[in-house]
Amino acid sequence: MIKFNSDYMEGAHPRILQRLAEINFDKISGYGLDCYCDMAREKILGACEAPDARVNFLVGGTQTNAIVIDSILRHNEGVVSPATGHICTHEAGAIEACGHKVLPMACKEGKISAQALDRYLNEVTSEECGMEHVVEPRMVYISNPTEYGTIYKYSELCEIREVCNKYELMLYVDGARLGYALAAPDNDVTLPDLARLCDVFYIGGTKVGALFGEAVVILNKDIKMSRGLIKNRGALLAKGWLLGVQFDTLFTDNLYVEIAKNGVDQAMRLRKAIEEKGYPIYLESTTNQQFVVLEDSKAAELAKCVGFNIIEKTDANHSVVRFVTSWATTDEQVDALISCL
Numbered sequence: 001m002i003k004f005n006s007d008y009m010e011g012a013h014p015r016i017l018q019r020l021a022e023i024n025f026d027k028i029s030g031y032g033l034d035c036y037c038d039m040a041r042e043k044i045l046g047a048c049e050a051p052d053a054r055v056n057f058l059v060g061g062t063q064t065n066a067i068v069i070d071s072i073l074r075h076n077e078g079v080v081s082p083a084t085g086h087i088c089t090h091e092a093g094a095i096e097a098c099g100h101k102v103l104p105m106a107c108k109e110g111k112i113s114a115q116a117l118d119r120y121l122n123e124v125t126s127e128e129c130g131m132e133h134v135v136e137p138r139m140v141y142i143s144n145p146t147e148y149g150t151i152y153k154y155s156e157l158c159e160i161r162e163v164c165n166k167y168e169l170m171l172y173v174d175g176a177r178l179g180y181a182l183a184a185p186d187n188d189v190t191l192p193d194l195a196r197l198c199d200v201f202y203i204g205g206t207k208v209g210a211l212f213g214e215a216v217v218i219l220n221k222d223i224k225m226s227r228g229l230i231k232n233r234g235a236l237l238a239k240g241w242l243l244g245v246q247f248d249t250l251f252t253d254n255l256y257v258e259i260a261k262n263g264v265d266q267a268m269r270l271r272k273a274i275e276e277k278g279y280p281i282y283l284e285s286t287t288n289q290q291f292v293v294l295e296d297s298k299a300a301e302l303a304k305c306v307g308f309n310i311i312e313k314t315d316a317n318h319s320v321v322r323f324v325t326s327w328a329t330t331d332e333q334v335d336a337l338i339s340c341l
Contacts, residue, residue: 013259055217
């Protein structure tokens with residue numbers, strides 16, 4: 001069976017495995033206090049054009065979201081998120097478990113607009129609400145790309161930043177699949193742009209060529225994401241150099257974006273074939289996630305030879321299914337899926 005369920009199903013890019021093998025028997029300091037983490041931080045900050053920012057390395061996305069949000073919010077403060085955001089849907093209440101409420105708001109194709117955000121915040125912060133009685137919004141969380149494979153344009157991020165400034169909220173971008181956004185053909189947002197517009201964001205490695213790992217880039221000096229808090233949350237990796245080596249490799253010779261481009265290119269090949277075969281595309285995604293409407297009987301037939309996800313029902317007899325390519329997807333795998341279709 002060929003599998004297009006997600007983009008974390010393969011191991012790691014060969015260059016990462018080679019470097020790990022080369023230093024496997026070296027004695028390396030633990031907990032991220034090593035030369036490899038230092039080199040990775042320097043390269044990431046260089047790519048972001050943000051020499052004064054800080055970088056922390058964590059293992060996975062849910063862990064990262066929980067710790068970033070917990071390091072910023074007080075117990076009476078919440079985080080505004082698109083209703084389809086990962087912290088709302090697929091993190092098993094990790095944010096709430098830290099004592100912070102997720103405040104979902106309506107979105108379109110995974111994205112929130114600045115105008116809708118302004119209306120929402122104006123309503124929930126009005127005097128009639130009595131702020132001492134309700135959870136106070138303190139942060140806005142978005143994903144780029146979103147859970148529906150859509151991306152934010154530079155102008156959209158600037159507008160959201162202005163709204164955050166108006167209400168004195170911090171802006172946090174979940175970059176679990178950031179490489180695929182950066183490699184999208186219609187993308188106009190760069191890492192330096194994110195560094196200028198965000199208070200904090202993270203660069204996802206787990207889904208973009210690493211065995212595991214996320215790099216948190218902290219721009220706002222008021223954010224106190226201490227090593228003590230990371231340790232308290234069980235997230236201070238003893239063999240922290242494993243994270244440093246991986247990100248140092250991914251940020252050498254632009255490898256991170258180059259391998260993400262393969263995932264996007266393969267998704268575009270797949271999308272073209274899907275359209276040629278007459279299947280309805282559910283929404284416009286230019287990244288590595290493609291969403292298609294299938295008859296339920298066709299989806300059941302296809303599931304016998306292809307792994308994919310059913311996302312939602314459109315009516316009694318049709319569903320939206322998701323195919324996900326990755327940095328490691330091959331021409332042969334896409335050709336096999338096209339043949340099955």
